[in-house]
Structures are given as structure tokens and as C-alpha cells.
Amino acid sequence: MDKTVATLIGIIGVVIGLHATRAMQETNITGKVFSARDSVWVYAVSGKDSLKTMVNNGKFRFTVKPGSWKVMVTENKLFNDDGKLVEVVEGSTLDMGTIILN
Template sequence: MDKTVATFIGVVSVVIGLHASRAMNQSNITGKVTSERDSIWVYAVNGTDSLKTMVSNGEFRFKVKPGEWRVIVTKNHPNTEGGQTVEVSEGRTLDMGTIILN
């Protein structure tokens, strides 16, 4: 019984450690958007991976894998030719600053 409990505690500790390590190495893209309109969408595209989020309280955040991402901020549908390409390092947060849309 004691050996089973010790094994269980060991396994739980390892799982918690792996999840904590993964969270610490997570990469992010963040930024702020100022616009006269309320419905602003932000897209992040990396090859076949794509993410989208609506700007909330003037801010956006993506959890991404490291690599080169094209970030598109738009009032409507994304323009496939637009956006800014950024490089995101592992375990880092890339702050794109304030983006102003007219």
C-alpha cells in the first residue's frame, strides 16, 4: 500500500513538472489595437496553422509555437497579402506594441 501511494505521488509530481515546464516555454504574440470601430479581428498565420481572435478591451494575445508568423489586423476579412511577419522565439512573448487602424 505504501509503495503504491509513493508511486502515485511520484507520477503526479512528474506530470505536474512537465506541464509547468511546458507553460514556462510557451510562446506568445501580444499587442494593442486602437480603432474607431469595435469589431477588430487579429489573425496569425504560420504555413497551414492559423489562429484568429477578436480584440478585447483594445488588446489581443495568441499562444503560438515558435517560428515565423504573419499577423494581420483587420476590420473585416483578412487580406492574404497584408499583415506583418514576425519571428517568435521559444518561451518568449513578442509584444507588437500599439497598432492604429483608421
């Protein structure tokens, strides 16, 4: 019985360690948006993957897969092809800086 409990605790420790390592290696795109309007949307598109978020307190953040992403910022829920192509390296955070909308 004691050996089984020790084995279970060991397995749980390994699983927690693996998840902690994975969480530390998240790949992100972040940035700030300055706009006179309140509802600003940010889209990130890579192949068939797409993400969208509303800017909150002037900031946005995506957790993405490594690779090339096209990031677009718009003041309505529709977006056009304008945007910036960025390359995100695994385990890093790409800060796009401050984006100013007129």
C-alpha cells in the same frame, strides 16, 4: 500498499512538474489595437496553421508555435495579404506594440 501510494504520488508530482515547466515556456504574440470601430479581428498565419481572435478591450494574444508568423489586423472578418511578418522565439512573448487603424 504504502510503497504503491508513494510511487503514485511521485509519478503525479513529476507529471505536474513537467506541465508547469511547459506552461512557463509558452510562446506568445501580443499587442494592442487602437481603432474607432468595435469589431477588430487579428489573424496570425504560419504555413498551414492559422489563428484568429477578436480584439478585446484593445488587446489581443495568441499562443503559437515558434517560428515565422504573418500577423494581420482588420476591421472585418475578411483579411487581405497586408500584414507584418514576425519571428517568434520558443518560450518568449513577442509584443507587437500598439497598432493604429485609420
